[in-house]
Amino acid sequence: MNNQPSANKFWAWFNPMGRQVGGWAFILNRITALGLTFYLFLHLIVLNQLAQGPAAYGGFIALTENPIVKLGELLVVAAAIMHGLNGIRIIFTSFGIGVTRQKELFYGFMVVALVAILFFAARMYMG
Amino acid sequence: MTEKWNITLRVSRQKDTENQHFDDFKMEVNPDEYVLDAVERVWAFMDRTLCYRHACHHSTCGACGMRVNGVEKLTCITPIRAVTSNGATLKVEPLRNFPVVSDLAVDMGAFYRKMEVVSARAVLPITEAEIENPATNWPQNDAQFLRLSDCLECGLCISACPVAATSPEYLGPAPLAAAQDVGIHRNPELLGIVDCEDGVWRCHSAFECTAVCPSFVDPARRIMALRTQVIGAKLGKLFGKA
Amino acid sequence: MTKPHAIIIGAGFTGVATAHDLALRGFDVTVVERGDICNGTSGRTHGLLHSGGRYAVKDKESAIECIDENTILRKIVPQVIEPNGGLFIAIEEGDLAYAEQFIESCEECHIQLDELTPQQALKLEPNINPKVLSAFIIPDGTFDPLRLALAFAGTAKHNGAKFRTYTEVQGLLTDGKGTVTGIKVLDRASNKSQELHADVVVNATGAWAGQITGMAGLDAPVKPTPGIMVAYDQRFVQRAINRLNVPGDGDIVLPQRRMVVVGTTSFDAENPDYIPVTDEQIKIMLDRGSELIPGIRNAKPRGIYMATRPLVGGGSGRSIARTFKCYDHKETHGIDGLVTITGGKATTLRAMAEKTADVVCAKLGVTTACVTKETPLLSYRQYYTIPN
Numbered sequence: 167m168n169n170q171p172s173a174n175k176f177w178a179w180f181n182p183m184g185r186q187v188g189g190w191a192f193i194l195n196r197i198t199a200l201g202l203t204f205y206l207f208l209h210l211i212v213l214n215q216l217a218q219g220p221a222a223y224g225g226f227i228a229l230t231e232n233p234i235v236k237l238g239e240l241l242v243v244a245a246a247i248m249h250g251l252n253g254i255r256i257i258f259t260s261f262g263i264g265v266t267r268q269k270e271l272f273y274g275f276m277v278v279a280l281v282a283i284l285f286f287a288a289r290m291y292m293g
Numbered sequence: 294m295t296e297k298w299n300i301t302l303r304v305s306r307q308k309d310t311e312n313q314h315f316d317d318f319k320m321e322v323n324p325d326e327y328v329l330d331a332v333e334r335v336w337a338f339m340d341r342t343l344c345y346r347h348a349c350h351h352s353t354c355g356a357c358g359m360r361v362n363g364v365e366k367l368t369c370i371t372p373i374r375a376v377t378s379n380g381a382t383l384k385v386e387p388l389r390n391f392p393v394v395s396d397l398a399v400d401m402g403a404f405y406r407k408m409e410v411v412s413a414r415a416v417l418p419i420t421e422a423e424i425e426n427p428a429t430n431w432p433q434n435d436a437q438f439l440r441l442s443d444c445l446e447c448g449l450c451i452s453a454c455p456v457a458a459t460s461p462e463y464l465g466p467a468p469l470a471a472a473q474d475v476g477i478h479r480n481p482e483l484l485g486i487v488d489c490e491d492g493v494w495r496c497h498s499a500f501e502c503t504a505v506c507p508s509f510v511d512p513a514r515r516i517m518a519l520r521t522q523v524i525g526a527k528l529g530k531l532f533g534k535a
Numbered sequence: 536m537t538k539p540h541a542i543i544i545g546a547g548f549t550g551v552a553t554a555h556d557l558a559l560r561g562f563d564v565t566v567v568e569r570g571d572i573c574n575g576t577s578g579r580t581h582g583l584l585h586s587g588g589r590y591a592v593k594d595k596e597s598a599i600e601c602i603d604e605n606t607i608l609r610k611i612v613p614q615v616i617e618p619n620g621g622l623f624i625a626i627e628e629g630d631l632a633y634a635e636q637f638i639e640s641c642e643e644c645h646i647q648l649d650e651l652t653p654q655q656a657l658k659l660e661p662n663i664n665p666k667v668l669s670a671f672i673i674p675d676g677t678f679d680p681l682r683l684a685l686a687f688a689g690t691a692k693h694n695g696a697k698f699r700t701y702t703e704v705q706g707l708l709t710d711g712k713g714t715v716t717g718i719k720v721l722d723r724a725s726n727k728s729q730e731l732h733a734d735v736v737v738n739a740t741g742a743w744a745g746q747i748t749g750m751a752g753l754d755a756p757v758k759p760t761p762g763i764m765v766a767y768d769q770r771f772v773q774r775a776i777n778r779l780n781v782p783g784d785g786d787i788v789l790p791q792r793r794m795v796v797v798g799t800t801s802f803d804a805e806n807p808d809y810i811p812v813t814d815e816q817i818k819i820m821l822d823r824g825s826e827l828i829p830g831i832r833n834a835k836p837r838g839i840y841m842a843t844r845p846l847v848g849g850g851s852g853r854s855i856a857r858t859f860k861c862y863d864h865k866e867t868h869g870i871d872g873l874v875t876i877t878g879g880k881a882t883t884l885r886a887m888a889e890k891t892a893d894v895v896c897a898k899l900g901v902t903t904a905c906v907t908k909e910t911p912l913l914s915y916r917q918y919y920t921i922p923n
């Protein structure tokens with residue numbers, strides 16, 4: 167028989183079809199979490215390379231002026247903000263706070279996240 | 294005059310070892326009819342091989358759960374008007390996370406086993422139903438009254454849960470909600486059943502269960518409340534309160 | 536000695552209760568149902584666990600059957616029952632005129648009855664019509680239809696019965712001399728045909744019973760008489776509310792979970808497969824239902840549906856006695872191997888099964904006695920959890 171739940175359905179959680187707000191929030195939380203974890207590793211590798219000497223350091227700083235890398239940085243900041251705020255929402259509901267208002271809580275936190283992301287974007291590109 | 298709509302009912306089909314495919318049925322409906330009525334008419338007048346589950350037609354038995362345009366619904370109380378429009382296509386599929394027996398019919402075995410494991414209550418004193426609709430001040434002697442519990446054991450919540458999709462062993466929303474309803478104080482054995490990897494801690498707060506539950510159970514809230522019960526019981530143990 | 540094999544066609548109340556009884560009496564039982572459990576009338580039944588009060592005046596036989604079975608079911612399947620009793624209420628002078636016969640008949644049928652003043656009635660059920668003139672408490676109840684059937688089916692399964700759902704009977708097998716020896720079925724889940732053999736075939740297809748006997752060239756005196764029910768989204772009462780008068784349309788309101796369900800009507804139909812809902816019938820439920828509970832006017836319908844009674848005997852509509860009939864077709868038409876059970880009510884499912892099992896046992900020379908009265912049923916969930 168088919169259609170059974172199974173551990174092989176590795177990507178089943180990722181499918182946004184037929185999901186509602188809470189489900190999308192969960193997917194977003196997991197994607198940002200994986201992204202942040204990936205970034206953490208990248209960060210450690212780069213740090214390791216920078217420790218090789220001043221030439222490597224200078225080259226890297228030049229790289230951060232590249233618009234694509236800058237966009238990447240902004241994505242990391244955005245992911246961190248969304249994941250962090252969403253995480254706080256989950257912590258709240260886990261303690262029974264706002265459980266029946268979780269949708270509104272999610273929207274609220276995401277508005278805060280948007281404002282924060284715009285703030286960081288402005289600082290990165292204009293400051 | 295009753296309104297008439299022409300819709301295409303797109304029905305998921307699957308016999309035996311076949312792969313899932315869809316059959317289209319063009320039909321005239323009254324938009325105030327329920328999705329289940331349309332499915333039943335396909336069987337009655339268009340294709341006698343269509344298999345689907347149903348019984349009560351008024352949301353007490355929990356047999357008619359399907360995915361309607363991708364979202365879990367009790368088809369017997371879902372008016373066609375609420376899920377499609379005149380001339381449109383309405384897609385019905387079997388529940389996710391349950392083995393398909395045939396077409397729209399799924400096997401509830403694993404789910405009912407979990408409901409049994411947590412000794413879910415089928416009837417309970419009226420005064421213990423958390424929210425009453427309408428909120429009435431029933432007379433004092435109401436404790437003697439029993440009512441069927443809110444949970445219809447329809448499985449919509451299991452179908453919608455993204456965690457249940459990847460972890461067949463996860464107890465899932467309805468059984469955890471039922472455990473909360475029974476309460477660890479009333480049945481201390483529940484502690485061992487829910488306080489484990491596949492129990493109350495497995496939930497990732499996607500709240501899909503509450504979004505689809507047709508019967509006021511609000512499983513997500515109850516899962517959170519069960520966590521509080523579990524922590525309470527463990528703290529109680531820690532400080533030697535039996 | 537090998538066990539005698541019985542095939543039961545139909546997994547409505549009658550079929551599953553008969554499966555339970557025969558399994559306990561040592562039969563090898565196979566239930567064949569074209570849909571899932573409760574595919575037919577049983578799933579869509581109103582859900583009143585009759586005390587017999589409704590039938591006491593006109594049909595004492597039915598009323599006594601009801602009160603006896605009501606008492607038994609409360610003991611053997613409390614898991615599916617809201618056992619909160621019922622009220623018969625008089626709203627108009629005409630209703631009061633019925634009261635006298637009602638009291639007398641209930642006493643004759645041993646249906647326990649308590650008279651209430653309007654004030655007492657309104658204190659117990661604040662949402663009934665405040666114009667109530669008189670009220671009686673009787674031991675009605677309500678049940679969840681599917682779970683009632685599952686409890687019987689699950690217990691039967693535990694005792695060895697096999698359930699073949701999504702399996703449609705398309706013909707009867709005979710030995711060439713007229714004796715029925717089995718059935719020809721189509722497995723709808725796999726689209727494969729198959730023949731199943733048995734020592735006896737029990738036709739428990741309710742309103743469809745005539746189609747099965749037709750396969751043996753026989754008529755069955757079953758009349759499909761559908762009725763409507765409307766579920767509203769508020770639980771106004773705890774008890775079953777009946778109009779105190781001659782049984783009629785829309786005169787019962789039942790609480791169930793967070794709803795009340797108003798029922799029903801009664802008319803004749805030819806094809807029981809699909810009965811369309813009509814606006815007139817919905818209106819009758821709203822009008823009549825709100826005479827009992829005015830709040831229904833402001834409630835939202837949650838489910839509207841039709842079910843088809845398998846009435847037996849001549850005449851039409853409500854005047855037919857509600858009792859059931861069990862036919863051994865050897866006695867009625869000289870055709871051996873086939874027994875038809877039809878008519879009755881959900882409330883009397885166990886009694887119908889007992890009678891049918893008695894007939895089947897007598898045919899096959901089995902002498903085991905019926906024990907279903909004293910046998911508590913297992914959890915309804917067992918039906919799903921025991922593998923087939």
Ligand SMILES: Cc1cc2nc3c(=O)[nH]c(=O)nc-3n(C[C@H](O)[C@H](O)[C@H](O)COP(=O)(O)OP(=O)(O)OC[C@H]3O[C@@H](n4cnc5c(N)ncnc54)[C@H](O)[C@@H]3O)c2cc1C
Binds near residue numbers: 877
């Ligand atoms: C409107 C209404 C309200 C009612 N209210 C009440 C009430 O409140 N209380 C009460 O006690 N009783 C009530 N009843 C009566 C009760 O519901 C019925 O008497 C009872 O459900 C009949 O059960 P059954 O098993 O005989 O028939 P069904 O439940 O109809 O079972 C017959 C089964 O046979 C199957 N079948 C048919 N043909 C085939 C085939 N060829 N092959 C395989 N399977 C087949 C069908 O799918 C069906 O599942 C009500 C009835 C109606 C119509």
Ligand code: HEM
Binds near residue numbers: 195200246250256257
């Ligand atoms: C403000 C800081 C943070 C907060 C409040 C926070 C909160 C949370 C919470 C509550 C969860 C559980 C979600 C669930 O139940 O599904 C979670 C999951 C997770 N977090 Fe964070 N987090 C933070 C920062 C980070 C960072 C910086 C990383 C990566 C380096 C990270 C990686 C993860 C991962 C991998 C998961 C698992 C995701 C899943 O299973 O779906 N988190 N976080």
Ligand code: SF4
Binds near residue numbers: 444508
């Ligand atoms: S909790 Fe709600 S969705 Fe889940 S089985 Fe019970 S009634 Fe259905």
Ligand code: FES
Binds near residue numbers: 350353354356369445
């Ligand atoms: S048919 Fe019973 S809940 Fe829909």
